[in-house]
Amino acid sequence: MEQQTSKELLKQIHAYIESLPYSHEPKGLYDPIEYVLGLGGKRLRPVLMLLAYNLFKEDVQAIFSQAAAIETYHNFTLLHDDLMDKADMRRGKPTVHKKWDENTAILSGDAMLILSFQFMMQGCPVEYTHQVMDIFSRTALEVCDGQQWDMEFESREDVTVDEYMEMIRLKTSVLLAGALKIGAVLGGASEKDAQLLYDFGIQIGLAFQLQDDYLDVYGDPLVFGKNIGGDILCNKKTFMLITALEKSDDKTRASLQEWLKAEDYVPAQKIEAVTAIYNKVGLQNICRDKINEYYHEGMRLLKEVNVEEEYKKNLSDFVMSLMERNL
Template identity: 45%
Template sequence: MANSNSIEQYRNAFVSYMERKTKVKEPKNLYDPINYILGLGGKRLRPVLTLMTSDLFGGNYSDAMDAALAVEMFHNFSLVHDDIMDDAPLRRGKTTVHEKWDINTGILSGDAMLINSYQFLESYPSDTFKKLTSLFSQTAIEVCEGQQYDVDFESRDDVTIQEYLKMIEYKTAVLVATAMKMGAIIAEASEEDTRAIYDFGKNLGIAFQLQDDYLDAFGDPKTFGKQVGGDIIENKKTFLYLKSLELAEKGKKEGLIHLYSIKPEDSEIKVNTVKSIFVNSGAVEEAKTEIESYTQKAFHALSTINMPEQNKLMLKQFGENLMRRTV
């Protein structure tokens, strides 16, 4: 059964399985970029959740390896294409695929990854395969919808908090939820329990993304993996920005809108000014309240699940650790 230090064990087992399953093949210009992005590391949060959930529901986590691989392959496919759309030079501190090769390679290798991710599910018995595939397809389309909302928001001045929350639910949280639900399906958990674990993952995923928005502005540059203030420099309309527009006094609100319409050479003054508006308007407190609220929703869903209490505790600790992170 799963124990508290097993996150590392799941991760190691998954990485060695992935390395065995993704050998270098011809044509090299199609497969090298795939192995490159898969090899960049990252937290492997989603595949670990698939294995862990399967284990905690009394399944054998090695049976969930192919589903975990499908989730990780899909996640990385979406990153390759997102990086092209954002014209991003770096991913996890290394050159992005389309910069290291070229845009055409990024498009084609991404396509191959998407198709590969479905192929990994073919190892499951037909009724499990059907459940996994329809869940996976629904999620894949929601991730595309979330990405489109994100793109649309860049040119809109009337984005609401509700719309923003829906965007991060689709773009980030549903894949976390699906990673867990797939583990539960493979362990043959009941319909109610697979639904509840999906809700746990989804609410935790939203809390995780809101936390990410917060850390982007207020994280410690030494531990946070990305440039602190990156969202502000990019004029990204995060929860903190939208909430500040709602709460700040007129002058500060106008100042914020102006700052989000420019990209100054020296971004430090802009970042510091915006951060002080975030704090003084009360948006930071609201963000913390919202993160806590989604974390509690996740724990409520967890409390309804039929599994041994010590297993629930492990998921709860996982959630708490995720919310205490500084990276």
Template identity: 55%
Template structure:
């Protein structure tokens, strides 16, 4: 059960992230053609989930020293936003968090170069950690994660040109593109808090499971969610024929005339599919994809929660209540409320 103290600690961590990012001085650095887009991106807001996971993991193992993980938290947030600059450009997305994307506000070259600078700045932030003895290990973990995110993005782009993508391939793609960054955030924070290698690796696996659940939940909301709370029109993935878990599972389950009907709808233009969302959803319903996806979200989320509870009570020197802020963050990712 979340306590007022847990919420207060999370607010303190979030304020520290904001201050840490602001202190990097992108708003004043020259040339502004390079740094203004970085400041713009970092000030668009968001939940700061990745740096918060890092700090909350550090707090769980060392509640008096969590602030020592701030450079790593900044590195994770800057890296995450770097990927968004390039993803938006590759996807030609006009908006990010309700505001113009960098390539639209400036131009393509700015999105590329400012993104490159953010990736470099992420490594620079990581190098500012006081725990110098841990730096070789942390740089290794960070670099592995960074490359895996790039692999995941490439797979996502490759899938756009394939008609034979499987559910298993999709899950591996989102593990790389989304989940490993959440896992690494927890692992790095735990190590900086003094956790053992084994405990930190367990948190990494927990983060990966939670990341998978988060992405599947996002796929579900796009088809079955409420537009007012989802924040964008329902059915966008269907309109764009995006290869989500729901579409791929449905393709694997359908046979005969229904499978041909789905393919016919996918062969339409996006503009034509705008008026056929209900027909695609009906085919989804025919194979029970909503129940399947909701079951996967519940399974992955429950596994992550159970692992966290086991971890919080497995180390004699830990206080289980110090995991309270981490549980609250898990709730925000899984959609649970207290």
């Protein structure tokens, strides 16, 4: 059976998404959608869906509409996230609510959500429609659950690591896992294999998010693609911060809390001081060990999927390449 690499699939799905006729009247609703989807990104979720499908079937173009659906949904969440976070930039370009206005961001985001469900239904084989839509709608709702937890954590001082891991499972992992499972279901996978790929996606998603937390402190800006210390400056409740608060002695914790409360500070000094506390607690190794734990558990689950090992190589290579950004 012909297997395609992630690069080949990325090129194809990118061209397919670019060719979609998103834009029609009224332009004020659809131009922002074309703008958001034209910003690019890694197209991680559609590629994972296509790689999962390709474990079982060759004709990947048969599910391009479903792959476009998962990418449209993902970008809808980014559009609304940017609005809620009052973010000015996304992938180096002004966010929709900055380029247009807040009402446009709300309504264009709503239209993207509806379009994602249309694309998911389009050409979906009748025998799989119910299962696919069940996975997709449940996943979409769970992402909202995760976003709500994330917002509530902003005003809480007592967030635990377990609560944080559950939040990122919902906000990040379930969409990766859902993409993989939908690809597997459409490829005719057994229930067991589809679930294994879902569970694999959950573990890999947790590893990805923890890696982002880690790289925000210890990454190389040139490799990571964004400035270091952003999470520290906005007191974001990450694995790093929560673990540091849990593991510090009283004096160190008090010092960290002073920085969290500080309103007048030099950004570079805050980043340096908080990073020094993270180093003192041994966070670099704690976080890397946790990342490796989730990554290896994911790979163990992938090994259990009942297809030839050589068929899984493109999927495991793709995930490995994403994990090697700067660790």
